[in-house]
Amino acid sequence: MLTLYRPGDSWLYRLPAGPKTLLLLMSVFGVLLLPSAWWTAGAAAGISLVAYALAGLDDGAWGVRELGRQLFAVRWAILFTLAGQLLFLGPEAAVANTARVTASLVLAGLLVLTTRVSDLLDAFERGLRPLRRIGVDSERAALLLTVTLGTVPVLARLAGEVREAQRARGARASLRLFVVPFLVVSLKHADQLGDALAARGLQ
Template identity: 70%
Template sequence: MLTLYRPGTGPLHRMPAGPKLLLVLAAVLAVSLLPSTWAAAGIAAALPVVAYALAGLGDGMLGLRELARQVLAVRWVIVITLGGQLLFLGPEPAVANTARVTSAVVLAALLVLTTRVTNLLDAVERGLRPLAALRVDPARAALLLTVTLSTVPVLAGLARDVRDAQRARGARAGLRAFAVPFLVVAFKHADELGDALTARGVR
């Protein structure tokens, strides 16, 4: 399975997958519940900065280089979210909502960057084991949640690769010129992921 995991020895790398997953989910939930105010936008923007700085990613800039890379990868999401909400809601809620969405995405990326997919899968499966009494398959549910968590940063990485390739060829920037090749590689990734799951007996 394609992953963005980066080996390291920072605090988040050393933390067990289960508690780390709960910590990141709590942070994402807290960001999502912030009000649509300028102060909330500042909090939403500051939280990933602190989280990446404490993660110990080893990029030599307290995580800021990796954070900038993750934000850059979802720039079209930021532009579309901000533009649409500026049109209908006004500056303050538009900036606050966009900051919350961006913060949630990069925090989810931090989980995948510091946790091996196998460890994350095992942690989710253990947490869902009590649901087996309700005829819920913990392994299948864990796989679904893990793939979902992994997909957001993976797609962000694919988007960055597409834009880098276009820039290397001197292609003109534009949403239409970006969308078509991005959809092609995204569908290709989905097909490869489906084939990998099928090969492992997942139906």
């Protein structure tokens, strides 16, 4: 299974997966509860900057370089979200909602960057274990949550690879020319992920 984990030794890396997940989830919920106002964009950006600066990612720029990479990776999601919001809402709500979604994505990215997949699986499984009483398969649910967390960064990376390949061939920027190869590589990744899960006895 593809992992985006990057080795490190800061306090966030050393924090157990369970408490780390709860901490980042509370941060995400805090961002999502911000009102649809102009100042929300600045607040969401500030929260993201502080989170990456305090994470101790050792990128030589207080986390700003890594945050920039994460934002670049989800640039298409940001643009599509902003465009869709502008069609149905006013500029203020569109900018605020996009900022909240973007901050949530980069904060979730911190969890994937600083935690091994095996640790995430174990933490989710332990947290979901009480739900077995009502028939929830904690192992399958934990795997689903882990895969979901990594989906957006993986798709963003695939989108970047498609664009780089098109630039190398001298192709002009075009949404129509981008969508087809992106769908192909995304479906290929989905097939590979499905095969990997099937090999582990999960249907």
